[in-house]
Amino acid sequence: MNGIPLPAEFGERARDILAGRIRPVPARDAATVVVLREGPEVYLLRRKATMAFAAGAYVFPGGSVDPRDTDHAVAWAGPSPKEWGAVFGADDQTARGLVCAAVRETFEESGVLLAGPGADSVVEDTTGDDWEADRLALIDRSLAFADFLDRRGLVLRSDLLKPWAHWITPEIEHKRFDTRFFVAALPYGQRTRDVGGEADKVVWQTPADAIGQADRGEIFLMPPTRRTLSELVAYGTVEEVFAATREIITFLPEAVEIDGRFWLVTPE
Template sequence: MRGRVEDVLSGRVPPAVPRDAATVAVLRDHDRHGLQVFLLRRVSSMAFAPGAYVFPGGSVDPRDGDADLAWAGPPPAHWGAAFRADDGLARELVCAAVRETFEESLVLLAGPAPDTVVDDTHGADWEQDRQALLDRSLSLAGLLARRGLVLRSDLLRPWGHWITPAVEPKRYDTRFFVAAMPAGQRARDVSTESDHAVWARPDEAAERAMAGEWPMLPPTLATLAELAEFRTVADVLAASRTVVPYEPRAEIIDGDPYLVLPGAPDA
């Protein structure tokens, strides 16, 4: 790690270009436990963050920018303003958020009309659609069109923006969303990239991470700490957020490499 840090800081090795990505903290209100968030544990064989607890999400696919996709709710320009992105990238980020969440948990933020949402995504036909998304034989736009559904961007809220440190060989420029678990749907661990799924209170998940029980990347831990300040899903969705990018930096301190979290986000 020290050699990699020194090579990047000296300019001998150029930083990898980060890939645009989106992730969604899916939330629910539990009768006894209060506010909970859905987390997946990545399998130990993954090249990036093996064994880490994460929210559903992943990289933007080129077809996420399909302009023919049926869309309800705030337009791409709204998301572009929130995430400092042009309209094209903003559309891709929202579509990636919806697609990846469905691929990894079967939670689908879409409905037959602009004011409705799918109430059940289980069954062999839905699994076939999920597999088609994964092997790229079907796009999100194609899935929605075939089922007569509309993407519900109004079910999402912008929450955060984290960029993988420049010293990492695999980097992501990730926008974080939050969303309420749609009524009637049930989140499941269906991703081949994870081996365990759990609903947990944000404060409990953060405590387990700090205790070393649940490995977590800093963006996930920071997001959980923020969510722990709220009592209900409605409180989270009503929160006013100004999203600014965080990018931890690498430093050599007393001869050892460290990743340093920014004291304040870049303006």
């Protein structure tokens, strides 16, 4: 078992939840995408210290599913929602929302767009002012993802995503997410940029370097991010990552009391 000690306030909350005095907050469906480029390196954002969830942590792009992400009007190429549902143990509608959220959130938080004019093409440049205006409109929810794709004549490329993991936020947290992890390669010609918003810094790093910085206390990684990075250390190229066989296992860290102190543990 891997474990980290919990602050006293979380220990009291864990005790109340275990005793049935309070009920856990429901977990919202969410998607996270590990964007890779040769090295291989991963794209990480540092969440602002003012954020209510994971403040100051280095994370991958991602976020909650918008109800409009399940819109059947979203132009689609690649594995179907039904196929994604079979991988992640979700119904077709939930799977559609997860994949759309993965592509939408990646664009919102990195400028990388996993979509193209057709099933075998991908947008090469998303750095113009018009793209930035659309990105901001998606963030403030004044523009639906389906309308964004339709207006630009684009289709979502679900085949550019690879399923990687499934993590559910511990029951002791005040904000909880039921998150499916994906990996994706940076499309040829596209560039990430400092997009601001929920992040105050973005970096490209090898998984080993990121873990090393975390070990030295230079950066903060949440358990799902750290575990994902530790898994990626084994691969020498982006192609090896995509060729890897993955069994999607659901991880739900739990609060456990040991000798009067609560620890958050994740079963191996």
